[in-house]
Amino acid sequence: MLFAVSGLENCPVKASDGDVGAVKDFLFDDQSWTIRWIVVDASHWLPGRQVLIHPSAFAPLELPPPPALPMMSPGDSLALAVPLTTPELAAGPTLGAA
Numbered sequence: 001m002l003f004a005v006s007g008l009e010n011c012p013v014k015a016s017d018g019d020v021g022a023v024k025d026f027l028f029d030d031q032s033w034t035i036r037w038i039v040v041d042a043s044h045w046l047p048g049r050q051v052l053i054h055p056s057a058f059a060p061l062e063l064p065p066p067p068a069l070p071m072m073s074p075g076d077s078l079a080l081a082v083p084l085t086t087p088e089l090a091a092g093p094t095l096g097a098a
Contacts, residue, residue: 005035012079013040013053015086023080024050039095045086050095057082 013020025039037052059081
């Protein structure tokens with residue numbers, strides 16, 4: 001499935017044991033146009049840090065169903081799931097200060 005990654009900006013990221021943060025940015029290879037890392041703002045549980053998560057670590061994306069009445073209901077929001085724990089993510093690479 002192809003779609004613009006800008007649709008994932010500010011999308012919540014959930015680890016197997018709780019919320020991690022939200023997608024902040026993408027680091028990509030400008031030669032092959034491949035996303036190398038997804039930057040997640042984890043400052044609510046790791047003060048001042050942004051966690052790098054490799055795209056292969058994410059569970060398959062499940063799009064929420066559209067709302068029954070589009071003009072009356074916002075519908076479910078999209079969330080990215082990572083089958084890792086928050087300590088595993090904290091031990092991974094970071095960008096440092098947010």
